[in-house]
Amino acid sequence: MLELRLVQGSLLKKVLEAIKELVTDANFDCSGTGFSLQAMDSSHVALVALLLRSEGFEHYRCDRNLSMGMNLGNMAKMLRCAGNDDIITIKADDGSDTVTFMFESPNQDKIADFEMKLMDIDSEHLGIPDSEYQAIVRMPSSEFSRICKDLSSIGDTVIISVTKEGVKFSTAGDIGTANIVCRQNTTVDKPEQSTIIEMQEPVSLTFALRYMNSFTKASPLSDQVTISLSSELPVVVEYKIGEMGYIRFYLAPKIEEDEEMKA
Amino acid sequence: MLELRLVQGSLLKKVLEAIKELVTDANFDCSGTGFSLQAMDSSHVALVALLLRSEGFEHYRCDRNLSMGMNLGNMAKMLRCAGNDDIITIKADDGSDTVTFMFESPNQDKIADFEMKLMDIDSEHLGIPDSEYQAIVRMPSSEFSRICKDLSSIGDTVIISVTKEGVKFSTAGDIGTANIVCRQNTTVDKPEQSTIIEMQEPVSLTFALRYMNSFTKASPLSDQVTISLSSELPVVVEYKIGEMGYIRFYLAPKIEEDEEMKA
Amino acid sequence: MLELRLVQGSLLKKVLEAIKELVTDANFDCSGTGFSLQAMDSSHVALVALLLRSEGFEHYRCDRNLSMGMNLGNMAKMLRCAGNDDIITIKADDGSDTVTFMFESPNQDKIADFEMKLMDIDSEHLGIPDSEYQAIVRMPSSEFSRICKDLSSIGDTVIISVTKEGVKFSTAGDIGTANIVCRQNTTVDKPEQSTIIEMQEPVSLTFALRYMNSFTKASPLSDQVTISLSSELPVVVEYKIGEMGYIRFYLAPKIEEDEEMKA
Numbered sequence: 154m155l156e157l158r159l160v161q162g163s164l165l166k167k168v169l170e171a172i173k174e175l176v177t178d179a180n181f182d183c184s185g186t187g188f189s190l191q192a193m194d195s196s197h198v199a200l201v202a203l204l205l206r207s208e209g210f211e212h213y214r215c216d217r218n219l220s221m222g223m224n225l226g227n228m229a230k231m232l233r234c235a236g237n238d239d240i241i242t243i244k245a246d247d248g249s250d251t252v253t254f255m256f257e258s259p260n261q262d263k264i265a266d267f268e269m270k271l272m273d274i275d276s277e278h279l280g281i282p283d284s285e286y287q288a289i290v291r292m293p294s295s296e297f298s299r300i301c302k303d304l305s306s307i308g309d310t311v312i313i314s315v316t317k318e319g320v321k322f323s324t325a326g327d328i329g330t331a332n333i334v335c336r337q338n339t340t341v342d343k344p345e346q347s348t349i350i351e352m353q354e355p356v357s358l359t360f361a362l363r364y365m366n367s368f369t370k371a372s373p374l375s376d377q378v379t380i381s382l383s384s385e386l387p388v389v390v391e392y393k394i395g396e397m398g399y400i401r402f403y404l405a406p407k408i409e410e411d412e413e414m415k416a
Numbered sequence: 417m418l419e420l421r422l423v424q425g426s427l428l429k430k431v432l433e434a435i436k437e438l439v440t441d442a443n444f445d446c447s448g449t450g451f452s453l454q455a456m457d458s459s460h461v462a463l464v465a466l467l468l469r470s471e472g473f474e475h476y477r478c479d480r481n482l483s484m485g486m487n488l489g490n491m492a493k494m495l496r497c498a499g500n501d502d503i504i505t506i507k508a509d510d511g512s513d514t515v516t517f518m519f520e521s522p523n524q525d526k527i528a529d530f531e532m533k534l535m536d537i538d539s540e541h542l543g544i545p546d547s548e549y550q551a552i553v554r555m556p557s558s559e560f561s562r563i564c565k566d567l568s569s570i571g572d573t574v575i576i577s578v579t580k581e582g583v584k585f586s587t588a589g590d591i592g593t594a595n596i597v598c599r600q601n602t603t604v605d606k607p608e609q610s611t612i613i614e615m616q617e618p619v620s621l622t623f624a625l626r627y628m629n630s631f632t633k634a635s636p637l638s639d640q641v642t643i644s645l646s647s648e649l650p651v652v653v654e655y656k657i658g659e660m661g662y663i664r665f666y667l668a669p670k671i672e673e674d675e676e677m678k679a
Numbered sequence: 680m681l682e683l684r685l686v687q688g689s690l691l692k693k694v695l696e697a698i699k700e701l702v703t704d705a706n707f708d709c710s711g712t713g714f715s716l717q718a719m720d721s722s723h724v725a726l727v728a729l730l731l732r733s734e735g736f737e738h739y740r741c742d743r744n745l746s747m748g749m750n751l752g753n754m755a756k757m758l759r760c761a762g763n764d765d766i767i768t769i770k771a772d773d774g775s776d777t778v779t780f781m782f783e784s785p786n787q788d789k790i791a792d793f794e795m796k797l798m799d800i801d802s803e804h805l806g807i808p809d810s811e812y813q814a815i816v817r818m819p820s821s822e823f824s825r826i827c828k829d830l831s832s833i834g835d836t837v838i839i840s841v842t843k844e845g846v847k848f849s850t851a852g853d854i855g856t857a858n859i860v861c862r863q864n865t866t867v868d869k870p871e872q873s874t875i876i877e878m879q880e881p882v883s884l885t886f887a888l889r890y891m892n893s894f895t896k897a898s899p900l901s902d903q904v905t906i907s908l909s910s911e912l913p914v915v916v917e918y919k920i921g922e923m924g925y926i927r928f929y930l931a932p933k934i935e936e937d938e939e940m941k942a
Contacts, residue, residue: 224591227591227592230569230570230591231569231570231591231592231594233566233569234566234567234569234570234594234596251592260601261599262598262599262601262611263559263596263597263598263599264596264597264599265566265594265595265596265597266594266595267570267592267593267594267595268592268593268594269591269592270591270592296789303759303760303791304760306756306757306759306760307756307757307760307793328750328753328756328757328795328796329753329757329777329793329794329795329796330793330794331757331760331791331792331793331794332791332792332793333760333789333790333791334789334790334791335788335789336787336788336789336790338786338788348788487854490854490855493832493833493854494832494833494854494855494857496829496832497829497830497832497833497857497859514855523864524862525861525862525864525874526822526859526860526861526862527859527860527862528829528857528858528859528860529857529858530833530855530856530857530858531855531856531857532854532855533854533855
């Protein structure tokens with residue numbers, strides 16, 4: 154039996170809005186550690202990893218490890234029926250082929266339960282090794298989102314280049330070229346508006362803007378985004394989910410473009 | 417000659433927005449009592465009844481009973497040109513085939529008059545008998561609207577079940593099932609947020625969500641909606657229009673589903 | 680070499696949004712006087728004239744007169760990437776076939792430069808003589824915009840008639856007719872809400888609403904619009920751009936309709 158009670162139910166709503174565009178069907182894995190998901194996007198280019206730690210739930214009961222296959226579009230439809238202040242409880246009986254989402258309004262006047270059929274989904278869990286990154290950029294998530302959107306109106310790919318002074322986002326297309334530089338900035342009044350660069354060595358990598366734009370759908374989850382870059386590794390775009398977990402998006406750099414740049 | 421001056425013109429704007437989707441053409445009836453309309457929706461399933469009592473108008477002159485056939489889409493187009501704070505006057509000369517809507521801005525700086533051709537519309541006026549209902553639910557109109565919208569993302573019909581504890585809205589569809597229970601609640605600070613259930617006996621009826629969603633277009637007219645239910649009668653969904661009248665929507669329950677439920 | 684630094688960059692953003700629908704490609708002319716544009720709309724019916732005087736720029740360097748052909752849709756795409764509080768600098772080297780737009784965020788944390796290819800555009804500069812107008816109406820730009828939009832839901836053309844008492848906007852279409860009268864009004868608390876009529880003699884002219892609606896895209900630039908009318912001349916619809924210039928739209932009256940009216 155599984156029963157997970159999340160007081161700040163809006164977090165789960167935002168998680169689904171963040172990943173439903175990228176991933177169609179996926180297994181949610183429940184264990185003593187937490188509620189997690191790992192899935193490739195439908196074109197098998199990007200990887201999403203979600204973790205909601207058990208400590209973040211008001212009540213967390215998971216008698217045995219359980220993998221629940223869900224259609225994320227349908228799950229998002231149901232979660233959209235939860236109010237933003239609702240408490241959300243996820244329930245499943247052992248061996249059942251359904252999952253129930255219960256929504257309680259703050260004053261308990263309105264109680265909803267939505268039952269959804271589970272699916273059998275083949276999936277392999279990839280081990281993602283902890284890596285050292287050449288550069289880690291932490292910046293306002295709204296700024297990163299705006300930059301990806303703006304560059305998309307000019308080109309299809311973004312070159313992210315990190316130096317000590319700042320991070321540069323560049324693109325080129327039929328109508329022209331664009332460069333946007335964000336300077337390191339740690340002295341702002343509000344820490345959520347800071348831009349912090351930890352750099353071992355300069356790095357410059359090219360990515361498809363289409364995916365970057367998908368990742369930024371997670372911006373409502375966190376004021377800050379962390380972008381970890383290394384020449385030989387997929388970039389990691391991470392959004393913290395309060396104190397209880399994260400969504401991480403992994404995307405391999407475009408090698409061809411990379412080689413052109415070096416040529 | 418007809419001349420009806422409505423200081424709170426936004427009410428008439430909202431009335432048109434509430435019914436124009438459901439009803440294409442209809443006769444507005446003017447008499448000493450008030451300005452009223454009764455019409456079936458275009459698929460002859462739902463009935464709309466509107467009443468604006470003469471006392472609610474600042475000035476109400478109606479020399480003889482008059483029935484004016486109007487295209488509600490065109491009428492809505494014209495009323496959308498009135499400001500939300502405008503005074504609206506409806507004028508028609510005896511025997512004329514046009515009606516004039518006059519809009520005055522609050523400071524009288526801007527005066528508009530829109531003239532619209534009337535239509536000949538065959539219609540029979542149904543007598544709607546006053547009935548006793550097994551259950552009457554009064555609840556926030558925004559809540560009812562939200563529930564109908566939410567359930568529409570899951571299924572096509574809603575089962576409304578009333579017990580002493582509360583009212584339950586249920587649906588089922590390909591992706592799963594949903595139940596939303598609103599509890600009786602009379603102790604809230606703001607009376608417009610209360611949910612009040614008057615029940616003679618439990619009742620459970622099935623309706624097409626498509627129509628319910630159309631009815632909720634009237635929500636801007638009133639903070640509260642009243643839903644009157646009886647096994648053998650069409651449901652009445654009523655929105656009060658200030659102190660001066662109401663819009664009532666009538667919809668027959670889906671019998672087949674009903675029988676399935678009893679079977 | 681050209682370098683124009685505009686502290687209130689949002690003005691340039693609004694200028695592009697105001698004209699990009701009407702004009703596809705146009706030459707921007709830079710001289711010691713200022714940054715200007717004159718262009719016909721793509722159907723060669725309306726004329727746009729823009730002037731941003733050199734004094735309005737924080738820094739204005741224009742070594743020699745320069746005419747830069749730009750695709751306004753692409754230019755608008757780039758300017759949309761500037762924040763509303765950004766400082767915008769326009770740069771071009773002599774003989775270069777590109778122009779660069781630089782956007783600096785107020786705190787200098789984010790610097791973007793967008794480079795766009797210039798185009799060769801044939802254009803003739805029309806001399807527009809200063810004229811005396813029979814009537815000049817100054818009114819809130821939001822009001823004028825609302826009226827043009829409202830009348831478009833009824834008809835295709837607007838008759839603008841000015842008398843001492845006020846200005847009347849009329850239209851007619853399949854569903855009926857509409858007249859909107861705005862009275863002269865100089866005694867309002869806020870001067871930007873005043874309607875002022877300077878009239879030598881009454882005038883009544885007919886225009887295509889489609890163009891009027893395009894002109895009102897400039898409303899965000901100014902609280903007030905000035906409409907100058909004479910029987911034998913194109914109407915001038917003018918929006919001031921702060922203290923530094925203006926956008927003027929010229930449109931010839933519809934003669935046929937005019938004659939019908941006089942007949």
